Amino acid sequence: EAVLTQSPGTLSLSPGERATLSCRASQSVSDTYLAWYQQKPGQPPRLLIYDASSRVTGIPDRFSGSGSGTDFTLTISRLEPEDVAVYFCQQYGRLPPTFGQGTKVEIK
Amino acid sequence: QVQVVQSGAEVKKPGASVKVSCKTSGYTFTNSYIHWMRQAPGQGFEWMGVINPSGGATTYAQKFQGRVTMTRDMSTSTVYMELRSLRSEDTAVYHCARGFFDVYYFASWGQGTLVTVSS
Numbered sequence: 415e416a417v418l419t420q421s422p423g424t425l426s427l428s429p430g431e432r433a434t435l436s437c438r439a440s441q442s443v444s445d446t447y448l449a450w451y452q453q454k455p456g457q458p459p460r461l462l463i464y465d466a467s468s469r470v471t472g473i474p475d476r477f478s479g480s481g482s483g484t485d486f487t488l489t490i491s492r493l494e495p496e497d498v499a500v501y502f503c504q505q506y507g508r509l510p511p512t513f514g515q516g517t518k519v520e521i522k
Numbered sequence: 523q524v525q526v527v528q529s530g531a532e533v534k535k536p537g538a539s540v541k542v543s544c545k546t547s548g549y550t551f552t553n554s555y556i557h558w559m560r561q562a563p564g565q566g567f568e569w570m571g572v573i574n575p576s577g578g579a580t581t582y583a584q585k586f587q588g589r590v591t592m593t594r595d596m597s598t599s600t601v602y603m604e605l606r607s608l609r610s611e612d613t614a615v616y617h618c619a620r621g622f623f624d625v626y627y628f629a630s631w632g633q634g635t636l637v638t639v640s641s
Contacts, residue, residue, distance in 0.1 A: 458617060461627065470629075504627060506625065506626035506627050512569065513567040
């Protein structure tokens with residue numbers, strides 16, 4: 415199965431700063447079959463991005479995704495306090511679908 | 523709007539079975555696959571399998587083959603996941619999620635059901 419490795423494990427930034435989260439796959443995930451989710455404490459995950467770069471309706475445009483093959487990035491252009499959460503990637507190009515371990519985003 | 527509501531927390535003894543329900547509403551039940559994932563304490567998400575509500579066909583992760591069964595009730599738009607021969611390592615929060623039609627990313631998630639396996 416495709417193993418997804420996310421980095422960094424924790425990202426601590428000030429409001430307004432740019433957050434760059436990485437997700438690397440152990441094998442190609444069939445071009446752009448990658449999604450990003452946001453999970454806040456006590457809540458289920460929320461889908462942010464699918465097909466590597468397509469933003470879900472209603473998700474603020476400060477969230478963007480890029481990449482293909484084995485290397486993917488989620489960017490939060492200007493960090494807001496409500497963005498504090500764990501973000502994880504998921505590939506669906508190969509069975510079984512697999513998830514990264516997550517990146518925790520904190521506000522300084 | 524789409525809603526996915528799961529049954530409540532369960533405590534089971536090793537060797538027992540658990541059956542978790544996932545009631546959906548706000549969309550056409552047969553249009554989207556329903557997936558099950560779990561997240562053990564301090565771990566990432568693990569995909570367990572999927573059911574196509576239209577016809578009931580299932581695909582299970584190899585790890586759970588022979589121990590899990592997913593079924594659906596068309597009259598109530600509810601999907602069930604039964605896990606048998608429970609062991610302590612099965613202690614986790616179990617989530618159902620609606621896929622995007624037959625694509626394996628997860629558009630709407632249930633709130634999660636904590637299953638604790640303890641003697």
